[in-house]
Every structure is written in C-alpha cells, then in structure tokens.
Amino acid sequence: MALLTQGELADLNATMEQRTPQELLAWAWAIFGERTAVLSAMQRAGTAVCHMAYTAKLPLDVLFVDTGVMFEETLATRDRVANEYGLRVHSLVPEKTMEAQTAEYGVLYLSNDGQEKCCDMRKTQPLLTMKGRYDALIGSLRRGDGEKRAKVPILAVDPQMNCLRVNVLATFTDQQFKDYIRTHQVIENPLHYQGYTTIGCNRCTTPVLPDEPKRAGRWRHLGPWAMYCGINPTDVNRGASLAIDLPIDVIDRILGRKVDYAI
Numbered sequence: 211m212a213l214l215t216q217g218e219l220a221d222l223n224a225t226m227e228q229r230t231p232q233e234l235l236a237w238a239w240a241i242f243g244e245r246t247a248v249l250s251a252m253q254r255a256g257t258a259v260c261h262m263a264y265t266a267k268l269p270l271d272v273l274f275v276d277t278g279v280m281f282e283e284t285l286a287t288r289d290r291v292a293n294e295y296g297l298r299v300h301s302l303v304p305e306k307t308m309e310a311q312t313a314e315y316g317v318l319y320l321s322n323d324g325q326e327k328c329c330d331m332r333k334t335q336p337l338l339t340m341k342g343r344y345d346a347l348i349g350s351l352r353r354g355d356g357e358k359r360a361k362v363p364i365l366a367v368d369p370q371m372n373c374l375r376v377n378v379l380a381t382f383t384d385q386q387f388k389d390y391i392r393t394h395q396v397i398e399n400p401l402h403y404q405g406y407t408t409i410g411c412n413r414c415t416t417p418v419l420p421d422e423p424k425r426a427g428r429w430r431h432l433g434p435w436a437m438y439c440g441i442n443p444t445d446v447n448r449g450a451s452l453a454i455d456l457p458i459d460v461i462d463r464i465l466g467r468k469v470d471y472a473i
C-alpha cells in the first residue's frame with residue numbers, strides 16, 4: 211500500500227480537463243474495473259451518469275444512500291434506473307430508522323449541529339459501510355452548480371472512504387448537461403419539474419423560486435443557502451489528511467506510471 215495525495219493528482223487533473231464525461235468514465239473503468247461504483251442520489255446529474263454507464267455497457271455498481279426519509283419520487287427514480295438501465299443499485303440504509311433516531315436524539319435536523327449529526331448518521335455512515343469495497347467512486351458534481359462546487363476537481367482523494375472520487379461531469383456546462391438529458395431522454399426525477407433544483411431528504415428539501423440559487427431549497431429552515439451534507443469530501447473541509455492509501459500498482463495505474471490498458 212502507498213499514499214496518494216491530492217497534490218500528486220495536479221498534473222493528471224490538468225490532462226483530464228479536455229476529456230468528455232464518457233471518456234472519464236471509460237478511464238475509471240480501465241483503471242479500477244469492478245472496484246468502481248457510481249454514487250447517485252437519483253437527481254438529474256446522477257441519473258445522467260447512470261445513463262452513460264448503461265450506454266457504454268459498463269457493469270458498474272450504483273450506490274444510493276436511502277436515508278429513510280427520501281421522497282417517493284426519488285425511490286421510484288432509483289427503481290427505474292435499476293430496471294431500465296440494468297444496473298445493480300445498492301441502497302445503503304442508516305443503522306436506525308428516523309423514528310428510532312428521533313426517539314433517542316430528538317428532531318436533529320432543526321438545528322445546525324443536529325443537521326450535521328443527522329446527515330452523518332443517515333448519509334455518511336451508511337456510505338462508509340462500503341469502505342474498502344471500491345477504490346473509485348464516480349460522482350456527478352458539476353462546476354456549473356456553483357458555490358463550493360465551482361472549482362471541483364475531476365479527480366479528488368476521499369480520505370474518509372479511502373478511494374478516488376472521479377467527478378466525470380465536473381466540466382459539463384449547464385447547456386451541455388441540458389442537451390444530454392434531452393437528447394438521450396435520460397430518466398429524470400420528476401421532482402425537478404416541480405421546482406426542486408436539487409433533491410435530498412423530504413425533511414430538508416423544498417422547491418426554489420426561479421431567481422433563487424440552485425441550492426436554496428436545501429436546509430432552507432437553517433440558512434444560509436450554501437450548505438452541504440458532507441457526503442462529498444470536496445464540499446467540506448474536515449481538516450483531514452488529503453491522502454488515500456491504495457495498492458502501489460493501482461496508484462501506478464492512476465498516475466500512468468504503469469500502462470497496460472488503452473484509453
């Protein structure tokens with residue numbers, strides 16, 4: 211095993227900027243194979259990545275964190291992705307039901323500290339049950355979403371999951387994204403047509419007005435608008451070591467020091 215730091219990815223990240231999302235997906239599959247999974251919340255961007263895997267015939271696992279308080283529309287979207295794209299979708303669930311959690315801690319999501327704890331127990335911890343199973347997680351963060359995501363790198367180390375995040379849509383513009391969805395008739399969460407620009411738990415997500423920021427509907431009751439749950443390491447700064455620990459041959463392949471594949 212050897213360490214890979216975010217700094218060591220700088221040159222490689224620069225070369226990735228011109229690649230299409232599909233090329234990035236193919237790169238990840240060539241490097242990591244079945245140790246790659248898509249992480250999707252079943253919003254529009256996540257289903258677009260699932261569609262790309264489907265059309266490229268990549269048998270990727272899809273991880274979906276089901277907090278137990280998701281909208282019915284989101285669960286139906288997950289089921290459509292599994293059935294129509296033929297992908298294995300793993301629903302990761304928290305240890306406690308929302309009812310059991312509330313009985314023990316109260317209604318956490320009504321305070322800033324409580325929200326962090328609730329998101330940790332209902333989102334981050336379920337994902338961490340998969341730690342060690344995958345070396346790469348394909349994400350759907352886009353720079354076009356603005357705020358903390360405006361500079362999201364294509365490749366980012368995730369020390370908590372000890373894997374590489376591959377943000378294949380990072381450079382996809384709003385227009386490219388819209389065109390892709392329309393051209394390919396990608397499965398969409400119907401809530402996007404009811405004013406929800408981003409979609410999370412039903413307790414903490416509302417629609418937004420046309421002149422509001424995209425993320426204004428997330429934790430609106432807590433404010434300010436720019437808030438994140440913490441499941442994506444590039445959204446937060448935990449002060450953790452920005453390095454991951456992977457087998458040396460995997461790191462060689464990531465950095466192109468050992469090439470036995472052609473992309």
Ligand code: SF4
Pocket residue numbers: 277279318319324325326328329330332333410411413414439
């Ligand atoms: S979004 Fe709200 S309900 Fe969902 S895990 Fe976070 S605090 Fe809890």
